[in-house]
Amino acid sequence: MNLHDLERINQQDPEHIQIHGLWQEEPALKCIGKLPCPAGLNARYEHHLSQLHHNEAVCILAGLPDAPLAPPATLEFYESDYATALTLREAGQRPMLLAATTLLLNPFTASFEFQLRSARNHLYAGYLSLFGGGVHPTLDGAQCSQAALREVQEESGFSALLPQDTHWLLTREEDNGAVQITALNSLTLSDKPESASDDEGERISIAYDQLQSALDEQRYSWTPLAHCVIDAWACLGKLGITVVPSR
Numbered sequence: 001m002n003l004h005d006l007e008r009i010n011q012q013d014p015e016h017i018q019i020h021g022l023w024q025e026e027p028a029l030k031c032i033g034k035l036p037c038p039a040g041l042n043a044r045y046e047h048h049l050s051q052l053h054h055n056e057a058v059c060i061l062a063g064l065p066d067a068p069l070a071p072p073a074t075l076e077f078y079e080s081d082y083a084t085a086l087t088l089r090e091a092g093q094r095p096m097l098l099a100a101t102t103l104l105l106n107p108f109t110a111s112f113e114f115q116l117r118s119a120r121n122h123l124y125a126g127y128l129s130l131f132g133g134g135v136h137p138t139l140d141g142a143q144c145s146q147a148a149l150r151e152v153q154e155e156s157g158f159s160a161l162l163p164q165d166t167h168w169l170l171t172r173e174e175d176n177g178a179v180q181i182t183a184l185n186s187l188t189l190s191d192k193p194e195s196a197s198d199d200e201g202e203r204i205s206i207a208y209d210q211l212q213s214a215l216d217e218q219r220y221s222w223t224p225l226a227h228c229v230i231d232a233w234a235c236l237g238k239l240g241i242t243v244v245p246s247r
Contacts, residue, residue, distance in 0.1 A: 026183075
């Protein structure tokens with residue numbers, strides 16, 4: 001991917017998502033402290049806390065790379081919790097809540113595996129998206145690769161691996177501030193899932209040679225992240241396939 005490719009992708013949906021970094025190796029994550037809820041927002045924090053079944057620990061990115069095509073090898077983050085992130089958003093801030101996602105390929109069936117998001121998702125219900133979720137500062141050892149593969153297992157039922165030549169993409173959702181570090185290709189270890197998936201959504205398989213038509217014919221609605229990642233993946237020439245998402 002060159003600067004022209006980056007600028008073209010970032011111009012496609014600037015109100016929703018932007019690329020902020022591309023790595024040839026997995027970026028390291030470094031915790032630089034705790035991020036508690038501000039004292040003046042304690043009442044709202046307690047309200048959000050009471051609405052959550054489980055208040056998960058989260059990573060909130062401290063800043064974005066200045067040069068997307070030459071980003072630092074290490075990204076710094078604050079350890080916090082989901083109720084704090086919700087409280088900050090409600091107060092008009094956009095905390096960079098970190099998630100790890102991946103573009104999942106099934107080499108046994110020559111297909112992509114996507115998630116059709118269920119109605120229980122408050123964002124993009126019914127849209128095709130990538131498998132992924134929040135990076136846990138301790139459970140995942142603050143490693144994007146571990147978080148991405150864990151989420152693939154939980155959400156799709158597949159065990160997967162990351163090839164050595166995997167590129168990593170950093171994106172930010174401009175409306176809410178959430179950030180994603182995406183492995184641009186992971187590979188399933190079998191043709192079928194080894195276990196049942198969770199209730200986040202339904203697994204949808206699309207053959208390598210049918211992805212372009214699935215995009216062109218608008219058979220599905222795609223999340224901005226999925227569109228952005230597929231376009232970046234195509235720019236890297238993975239599998240020798242050129243896929244340019246239409247809008």
